[in-house]
Amino acid sequence: MAPSNEQDETQVRSGTPTLGMPLCELWNKIEYFLELIYNASFLDEINSGLTYGFTYVAYGSPPQPFKEANMDHSCYVFSYDGCEAWENWNPPALTKELTDDEVASRVVIKDILSRPPIISLNPKIAFLFLTPGALPFEKLWDKFFQGNEGRFSVYVHASKDRPVHFSHYFINREIRSDTVCSQFLYPSCWFVQVEWGKISMVDAERRLLANALKDSDNQHFVLLSDSCIPLRSFDFVYDYLMQTNVSFVDCFEDPGPHGSGRYINYMLPEVEKKDFRKGSQWFTMKRQHAIVIMADSLYFRKFREHCKPGMEGGRNCYSDEHYLPTFFHMLDPAGIANWSVTHVDWSEMKWHPKSYKSRDVTMELLRNITSISESLHVTSDKKRQVKLTQCLWNGVERPCFLFARKFLPETLNRLLRLFPSYTSVEAD
Template sequence: MSSFLLFLQGHEGRYTIYVHASREKPEHVSPLFVGRDIHSEKVTWGKISMVDAERRLLANALQDSDNQHFVLLSDSCVPLHNFDYVYDYLMETNLSFIDCFYDPGPHGNFRYSKNMLPEVRESDFRKGSQWFSVKRQHALMIVADSLYYNKFKHHCRPGMEDGRNCYADEHYLPTLFYMMDPGGIANWSVTHVDWSEGKWHPKAYRAKDVTYELLKNITVCAWFILWFLRKWLLRTLAYGME
């Protein structure tokens, strides 16, 4: 049984699942995901299609009026706390958890294009993780936005002028929330990642990396709470549950 099956077991009726899937029929191991697919056009890493996928998932989830908080996770995320702990915290908070920070370097504001003016100034351009947790009012704001979305659709993409690369999934939501409701977000994501390897993608945890000390160091944090760990390999998950 996977970690998420254990995480959700016994809490039916308190959550709904939406899976972003390709047009090809996916193969689901868990019955939790059967019939929960939201099909779409092809999604390409680094392009606006990733934001489109997020908005499509939110739009479908918003159709259920019982859904009051929305968490976007990847298939390599595992929970760090039990369901009740995560559920109670997210349902009781008045904040959304959007990673949002100013990065003056080559992987931050260097990606900004003046073509975003006058709606988006360089001083408002922000960066953050694409994985988030948002309250219902913020999910509605994301789905309803067209002004800022179109700026990022046309002026934040790989292979821009001067050889710059801009990735909308890293900048659109942080910038949108910084401009629209900076006091309504916590400025950090719901997931822990390790970027110490200095690569395009975070460290992938393997069985040999999973120790009590690792989990303790992640969950006992003096500054903020994290609910999920990314990026665990499937073989690591199986090993950890034995």
């Protein structure tokens, strides 16, 4: 038998949990509870809105165990046992309905990732140099590569000036840069400038990957800039990259204006704001992931069209910082390490990272960088939240970084004098 209204009023006032009850009785008790608070005339005016709001409290909020000191309205209605049983309840997540293009794209990507990687008898690392012109540290890289012929490949994308090479490892290793031609102008063809923050940067990265993928022995791909230097010996780098099954793609969630604040709803339905991620563009990537990037047109098109400087609302979105982190977060989050193995110092809190000058280059500096075992991210919102991620390599804590930037050309001689001694510095 259902308890009387008098019993109900006593139970509600005293804080004693009521018994569980069918939905119809529950609704009656909601109305009765409202009558205890409001008089009938006032209730008639706002009954529909307030009743809906209270129903949301009872059903929309996960009920918590009854606490006399901090009573939860939803637990007035549900029994004590019921609240306890529903303590960890969350509304079921809505399943996103994929568009036809998404279904087709994900089928291809899933198939690529599920296939066993190509077994190479001579696995190599492809070093992809993205530069506007000259490579000021070519002599340093020459020393790094010496004695390891057959274990690496070099590809150079020079978007502005054709570099003059000093090392035979770099001669004739340029790939074709994107060009625009006209039958009315002279010269008839010219290079398309690769600009920081624009999709042309991602285009150049994809062009490097495409050329390197033509060699089936290339099993891992390292993107480097003209200001990058090696921190470790070739053997250390080779083993670090080849003996793990993840790509080192930087990826983190930044709720601030320089993270999610760059998102625009035109990226829907394929890219939702909750999936929008940020990270350094300097990746190392296993072969399967490189193929997946080349196979993608759907998500790349979204970023090409809707992630660029000067968008509506004053948004400035930089596709080289968001495309790959968002893409892999959505499609293969377990396949990336969420940090970049290329160190960069953002401590000056400027638009560009710290540039190292000749006087900065010491064994102590290099020791400090190579001993880092946590990846650091700082959000751009008012909280300036610091996110530290332990660098785990196959489940074991290891140093995070194999390369570093941004070194000015004037540092070359100091680095040459310290090489290879600094590459043997091990983390504490």
